[in-house]
Amino acid sequence: MQLVVARIGRAHGIKGDVTVEVRTDEPELRLGPGAVLATEPAHAGPLTIETGRVHSGRLLLRFEGVRDRSAAEALRNILLIAEVDPEELPDDPEEFYDHQLMDLDVVLGDGTEIGRITEISHLPSQDLFIVERADGSEVMIPFVEEIVTEIDLEEQRIVIEPPPGLIDESEAEVASARDTDGSTEDADGAGRDAAEQAKGAADDVRKGDA
Structure with missing residues (x-):
């Protein structure tokens, strides 16, 4: 391979x-x-x-x-x-090679589909999943245990728990909690930090070495 x-x-x-x-x-x-x-x-x-x-x-x-x-x-x-030998696996069962994760479906804990992994970017601070959504847009998911809660290779899916603000506004019902009158609650500090980090990393990925 x-x-x-x-x-x-x-x-x-x-x-x-x-x-x-x-x-x-x-x-x-x-x-x-x-x-x-x-x-x-x-x-x-x-x-x-x-x-x-x-x-x-x-x-x-x-x-x-x-x-x-x-x-x-x-x-x-x-x-x-x-x-790369397609049968080759990392020694640590908690680690994965990129080719094992490519094209896996990304879903929320309740089964809501987010998209599929099309690229994995290895940045100095962390790794990022580049996830393509059904409409062709992309979302950046930090590969950290606080967000990526389950990797199921048999089911070919990854389960995430995104903090408020990580998923874009078109998925507001996923990305943030809402009041009964429909107003959006403020994202907590962790959510803002994760969202800003993902956006900054996304800028880095897009700029590359240009």
Whole structure:
């Protein structure tokens, strides 16, 4: 099975290093020195990782044969693809590989459907599920135990308990409690923080390395 594990960003320095947007929860395994990765587009690869290091919270990679800034910049926005055994599972039963979670349905505790996972973004502070809804819009769900309460691989679903404000206003009946007269109660501090964090992370995901 081939899985996207990173996207190459801008060049860093003058010796061929590039920043990468990590799309795997095991970068030390998938993006370590010596790893040979296919690419999208295919004609850009395969690429062999020569060195890797973390700088200012971002992973920097250098590939064999890439020796200057111009060559590194030419790789910008290329996707890095690893060959992964579909039967491979993490040692910890509480951990999951991205490919196990992709396309799972996301529902509330009462069964209300929110959408399906189309992407998992690995940010420095936390991981995010990118969930596509029936109308084509997207919502960002922080992958934290306070929100993601159940992962059922057999049923192919994830159960969430979103704090007020995390789900957008078109789902106000889900996102926030309402008074009997129809007015919306103020979100509590935790809800506001989670919503703001998700929105900020969403901005980061959309901006990428532009």
